[in-house]
Amino acid sequence: MDKSPAIELKGICKSFAGKIANNNVNLTVNRGEILSILGENGSGKTTLMNMIAGIYFPDEGQIFIDGKEVVIRSPKDAFKYKIGMIHQHFKLVDVFSATENIILGLNEKGSFNIKEAVKKVKEISDKYGFEIDPMKKIHEMSVSEKQTVEIIKVLYRGADILILDEPTAVLTPQETQKLFAVLRRMREHGKSIIIITHKLHEVLSLSDKVAVLRKGEYVGTVETAKTNEAELTEMMVGKKISLNIDRSEPENCTERLVVKGLNCVDREGVKVLNNISFTAFSGEILGIAGIAGSGQRELLEAIAGLQKVNEGEIVYNNPKTGTQDNLRDKTPMQIRDLGVRLSFVPEDRLGMGLVGNMDIIDNMMLRSYRKGKSVFLERKAPKDLAEKIIKDLEVVTPDAHTPVRRLSGGNIQKILVGREIAASPTVLMAAYPVRGLDIGASYTIYNLLNKQKEKGVAVIFVGEDLDVLIELCDRILVIGSGSVTGIVDARSTTKEEIGLLMTKAKDSHGGEKNE
Amino acid sequence: MLAFLVSSIRLGMTFLFGSTGETITEKSGHLNLGIPGVMCVGASCGCFAEYLYLTAAKSNANYFLAVFIPILATLLGGALMGLIFSFLTVTLRANQNVTGLALTTFGVGVSDYMIAETGSIYSKGSRYFTTSLPFADDLGAVGEIFFSHGILIYLAIVIALVSAFVLNKTRIGLNLRAVGENPATADAAGINVSRYRYASTCIGCAIAGLGGLSFIMDYLNGNWEYCIDAIGWLTIALVIFTVWKPHLAIFGSLIFGALYIASSYITGVSFASKEIFKMLPYVVTVIVLIFTSIRDRKENQPPQALGLPYFREER
Numbered sequence: 001m002d003k004s005p006a007i008e009l010k011g012i013c014k015s016f017a018g019k020i021a022n023n024n025v026n027l028t029v030n031r032g033e034i035l036s037i038l039g040e041n042g043s044g045k046t047t048l049m050n051m052i053a054g055i056y057f058p059d060e061g062q063i064f065i066d067g068k069e070v071v072i073r074s075p076k077d078a079f080k081y082k083i084g085m086i087h088q089h090f091k092l093v094d095v096f097s098a099t100e101n102i103i104l105g106l107n108e109k110g111s112f113n114i115k116e117a118v119k120k121v122k123e124i125s126d127k128y129g130f131e132i133d134p135m136k137k138i139h140e141m142s143v144s145e146k147q148t149v150e151i152i153k154v155l156y157r158g159a160d161i162l163i164l165d166e167p168t169a170v171l172t173p174q175e176t177q178k179l180f181a182v183l184r185r186m187r188e189h190g191k192s193i194i195i196i197t198h199k200l201h202e203v204l205s206l207s208d209k210v211a212v213l214r215k216g217e218y219v220g221t222v223e224t225a226k227t228n229e230a231e232l233t234e235m236m237v238g239k240k241i242s243l244n245i246d247r248s249e250p251e252n253c254t255e256r257l258v259v260k261g262l263n264c265v266d267r268e269g270v271k272v273l274n275n276i277s278f279t280a281f282s283g284e285i286l287g288i289a290g291i292a293g294s295g296q297r298e299l300l301e302a303i304a305g306l307q308k309v310n311e312g313e314i315v316y317n318n319p320k321t322g323t324q325d326n327l328r329d330k331t332p333m334q335i336r337d338l339g340v341r342l343s344f345v346p347e348d349r350l351g352m353g354l355v356g357n358m359d360i361i362d363n364m365m366l367r368s369y370r371k372g373k374s375v376f377l378e379r380k381a382p383k384d385l386a387e388k389i390i391k392d393l394e395v396v397t398p399d400a401h402t403p404v405r406r407l408s409g410g411n412i413q414k415i416l417v418g419r420e421i422a423a424s425p426t427v428l429m430a431a432y433p434v435r436g437l438d439i440g441a442s443y444t445i446y447n448l449l450n451k452q453k454e455k456g457v458a459v460i461f462v463g464e465d466l467d468v469l470i471e472l473c474d475r476i477l478v479i480g481s482g483s484v485t486g487i488v489d490a491r492s493t494t495k496e497e498i499g500l501l502m503t504k505a506k507d508s509h510g511g512e513k514n515e
Numbered sequence: 516m517l518a519f520l521v522s523s524i525r526l527g528m529t530f531l532f533g534s535t536g537e538t539i540t541e542k543s544g545h546l547n548l549g550i551p552g553v554m555c556v557g558a559s560c561g562c563f564a565e566y567l568y569l570t571a572a573k574s575n576a577n578y579f580l581a582v583f584i585p586i587l588a589t590l591l592g593g594a595l596m597g598l599i600f601s602f603l604t605v606t607l608r609a610n611q612n613v614t615g616l617a618l619t620t621f622g623v624g625v626s627d628y629m630i631a632e633t634g635s636i637y638s639k640g641s642r643y644f645t646t647s648l649p650f651a652d653d654l655g656a657v658g659e660i661f662f663s664h665g666i667l668i669y670l671a672i673v674i675a676l677v678s679a680f681v682l683n684k685t686r687i688g689l690n691l692r693a694v695g696e697n698p699a700t701a702d703a704a705g706i707n708v709s710r711y712r713y714a715s716t717c718i719g720c721a722i723a724g725l726g727g728l729s730f731i732m733d734y735l736n737g738n739w740e741y742c743i744d745a746i747g748w749l750t751i752a753l754v755i756f757t758v759w760k761p762h763l764a765i766f767g768s769l770i771f772g773a774l775y776i777a778s779s780y781i782t783g784v785s786f787a788s789k790e791i792f793k794m795l796p797y798v799v800t801v802i803v804l805i806f807t808s809i810r811d812r813k814e815n816q817p818p819q820a821l822g823l824p825y826f827r828e829e830r
Contacts, residue, residue, distance in 0.1 A: 055703065055827065076705035091700035093693050095814055103686075104693050105704030112686045153704075 003030045005067065006192040007052070007083070007161055012061035014047055019398065021047040025061070025218040027211055029161070034183065034193045036203040036224070038236050039213035040440055042396040042408045045196045046088065048213070049163045052194075053085035054078035065161075081161075084154025088165040088196075090146050094139040098132060102153045124155050128182050142293065144175040151182070162186065163194045168202060169435055173466065173499075174291075180206055198236075198439055199465075200229045212236050237440050245446050245471045248454060253281040255317055256458035257303070257340075257427055262312035264298055264482075272298045274482040276312070280427065282319070285449060285459040287473030287490060289466060289498050295482035296462045300429045303460075304340065305332035316340065319426055319456075339426035354416055356405030360386045360397065363404055364419055389418035393444055410441045417445055421452060428452055431462040446472055466495045478502055519773070519780045520660055522734070527772030528664075528671040529730040533750025534757065534764045535675045536723030540597070541754060542682060543715035544695040545604065546822040548615030550723050551747025552622020553596045557724020558731050558743060559629045560592030561585035565640035566633060581643040582666060585728060593724025596622065597717035605709050608824050623744045626727075630739055641737030644729075667729040672765055674722055679762035691715055695818035698825035708825055726750065749775065752800040758807055758815045771796045 009027040013020070022044045029035045039045045050056045052063065054075040062069050065081045072078050078085070092101050103117045121134045130148050138146060147167060154162055164183075168176045183193055183206065197203060203210055204224060212219040212235040219235050257280040264273040273295050280286050288296055301307035303314055305327060314327040316338060327335050354363050364382035386400040393414040397407055404412055417433050430449065434442040449472070453459050463469045469476055473490040478501040486501040533550055540547045547553070565585040569576055600618060603609040644665040654662065682688040693701040694711045702708050730743050749771060757767040778792035807815045 053703070074705065075703050079705055085703070087703065091697070091703045093696040093700055094819065095696060095816075096689075096693070100689060101700075103689070105690060105701065105706040107686075112684070112689075 003032065005029070006031045006033075006065070008064040008067075009048075009052070010062045010064070012048065012051060012063070013059050014044075014051060014056060015059060020216050022051075022058075022213075023216045023218075025213070027218075027221070029192045029194060029209075031160075031192055032187055032190045033209065034187055034195060034207045035221075036207035036210045037194060037196045037213065038198060038200075038203060038210055038232060040198075040215075040236060040410075042215075042411060043213040043236075044216040045213055046165055046408075049085060049165060049194065049196060052078065052083055052161075053163060054083075055085075079157050079159075082157075082159050083161045083163070084157060084159030085163040086147065086150040086154060086165065086167060088169065090150055092138045092146055092149060095137065097135050097137055098141075098149045098152075099134040101138060101149055102134075102156050104153075106157065120156065121152060124152055128155070128185050130182065143170045144179075147171070147179070160190075161192045161194070163196075165196045166198075167195065168197060168199060170292075173464075176202070200232055200439065201467075203232065204229070214238055233439060245443070245468075246450065247472065247474075248450070250281065250284040250453070250474050252456060253283050254319075255279050256282045256319070257460075258313075258315040258317070259303070260313045260315070262299070262302060262314070263310045264302055264307055265310055266298070272482050273302065276479075276482075276484055278477055278484060278487060280458040280460055282426070282458045283453055283456045284475065285453050285461055285473045287469040287476040288460065288462040288479055289469050289476050289502065290479035291502055292464070294479050294502075296431065296479060298482075299479070300431055300460070300462065303327060303335075303427075303429065305330055305335045316427075339424075340429075354404050354412060357403050359401045359403055360390070360395075360415055361400050363415065364389075385419070385422055389415060389422070393418050393448075394441075414441060414444070417448065421448055424455075425452075425457060427458045427460070429460040429462075432464060433461070434468070435464070442468075466498055469498070470495065517656060517659055519776070521663065522776050523769060523773040524660070525664065525668060525733045525772070526730075526776055527768040527770075528668045529726045529734060529746060529768075530750050530753050530771050531671040531675055531764055531768035532667075532726030532729055533723045533747060534753040534768060535671070535678050535761045536593075536719040536721070536726070537750055537754045538719075538757075538759050538761050538764065539678055539682075539691075539722065540716050540719035541759060541821055542691050542695045542818055543712045544698060544818055544820040544823060544825070545600070545712055545716050546611050546615065547597075547600055547618075547716065547720070548612055548751070549596065549600055549618025549622065550615075550720075550751055551744035552619035552625075553593050553720045553723045554727035554730070554743055554747045554750075555622035555626035556596050556727070557589040557593040557721075558727030558739075559626050560724070561589035561728035562629065562633070562640070562731060562739065564588030569639055576643075578643055578646065581640065585640065585732075586667075586725065589724045589728045590721040593721040594717040596724070597720030598713070600720070601713040601716045604824065605712050608826065611822050611824070619744065619747070623742055626742055626744075630742070633739075639737070641732045641735075644732035645736065665733055667725065667733055670725070671729065671768075674725075675761045675765050678722075679760065682761065692818070695820055698820050698823075699827075702825070702827055708827075712825075723747075723750070749796055752797055755817075756796075756800045756803050758803070759817065770799070774799070 005028050007029050009025055012022055012025040014022045025048055037045050047056060051058045052072065054072045054077050057073060063072060064070065070081055072081065099114060099118050099121050102121055118134045125132050130152060132145065132148050132152065138149065167179060171179060186193060195207065207224050209221055210224055210227065210232060211221040212232065214236060260277050262273050262276040266272045276299060290296055298307050302309050309328050316325045316327050318325055318338060325338065355366065361382050364385045365377065383400065389395060390397060390400060395411045395414050397411060404415065413433060417430065420428065433445050449459050449461060461473060470490050470493060476488050476490050476493065476498060477484060478486045478488065478498055480502055488497060533554055537547060537550050565581065568581060568584045596618060600614055603614045604611050644667060647664055648662045650658065650662065682692065690701065690706045691711055693704065694706060694708050698708045727743055730746055731737065731739050753764060753767055753771055757763040774795040775793060778789035781792065
């Protein structure tokens, strides 16, 4: 394979309203090569890629494609140079079918013919091994299907340089493996791939080279074969950090939350939770593992009072009064006041929990506005809390008055988790709290959860990364198609065992369908 | 009964212009509440052009020019309003609702002035617009209902059908819908969001303007007595009623037209209960809104980015 440079960046600078996002970045990607871009939240990875894709325009610097200097002023220019970007937040129109999304904005010669397009989409799918129904509407698709549509979209346009912004953040391990297989196949076909990620094992297993950014500065590029996790982390964070989670032994365990025979159906009448029973102890982290969409969300929402429970009991042992409460009869507000907190990080982070257009202080007030005694809002406490979270969790933001939606994804998550923890809960439910977070931020969150556990809080942690679940949790509940398929001890289990439990449910579910 | 049907059709087609225009505009993500004003301005421009032409031509006025000149003036007037709206909302990023309401106030003012100044002198011009197909009289009731109308009535249906085709079956339509659903996606796909919003708003307003002209010339027979902004508001309701589909609007507009004038044709009820009939179009719109919301079909919802500004570098 000819390894000539496909794209080169020289001295790229970009700032937003005086804040430097990228400073003097230099990169080279060859044909038939995969480059990883590694960096903490807000280090400017996405901004840099957006400049190649024509969404932003660099303040300074040059971009070379095949050795020739080019100016990319719009996404259209980027297509012209065969650059395609798969954004972290999918850029798809919900009410359109896969094919309609794929051909959107194209000016193909000849008449508008959707059938031809469907045929071409199928050809591309077969060539690289995608599984997709070209006529399916986007709003009926799973996250991984949507991502497939995004990738086919850029391939349909004949892209030779593909940029993927955190493609694995929303995928299950199996889906990730499938994606990587596809990417490797593309590399064999001579495509250049730039992938933004902060999962170090992914970087090491997939890429040929790694470029590291830190706070907008370009740190350097290393060959993957000649580096290791520790070196990459140090380049990324600027200092050595330990990648161990200090898991303490659970102490003073008492039954905090007892769930018995929980059954729920969703709005279409499909059973989403099937006879779920488990106990969450105080001073313990209970992990919940499962393939995405197996009922994790519904389970947490049922406990928080947001999902209607059809059958079963949720008994809460109140540590303050010593009484037993059935949460099933309570409103979400009453459940929250009992100290059961839900910090849910959905696929779109701003969907639940935070209001994008409000600043950090106002978002703190969403949880405290009822507390004030006078008719006017109490602003002092939320302001202090906001500043404390910014400081303790190292949130990268100009100040506490910045609207939340302007922050990067990881920083938004820190604010959400920080606020829920600040309410000193007795049960803390965290769903995907590290989704899309880089390594440093993830470990901050893990340590926060651990501290809560030591305080005697019953922590329920829904995670995706099995390695982390095994390292962080005390017990792991495996859920599959809405049923509990096993509860294992995290200290003695293996990834394979959990994986097996996850898929076991899938098989039995498939069996039911066939009957 | 016959007169009721004919009137319903004439009024309905006025609605159809407005709703087709507003649908095209809304498909780009622009919620143009200035439609009543646009219709007023469209009517004013058309009527004024007609007045100038008929004064200049005296007795030599021919049918083609007497129809063509006002239509052209109306289209230009409407498009100009659309241009103002787009310039304020796209280029200067003003709030769409506020801009739209300002345009309505402005348009109503303009037409009030026209009524005061020139009043009901358009009956002469109206004759050209209500000239029907020659064989209509020979066909009895069928002819009366289907062929007795002037050119604008048929134009409304043609425009609605063409719009439906363009929106659903062409590349331009696909791109336009994408702009209204998700401008960031459209932008990333290489579609010029601003250009599409400008174009669709100007074209939409031009079409809506024809509604105003049609109302004066076809429905009021040139006797411009009162302001037409109430019609404008109803067309916005009609867009919702027909779930943003111009081909459905053809039938929806007939229903609206019939409901709106039903009070005049029902005898033996008090004045107050007649006014209740005029409320019916709004009531059915609310019912349709409830119905589509319960069904929760994504395809029947308003464009997702409706009313939202788009600026690429804002996160």
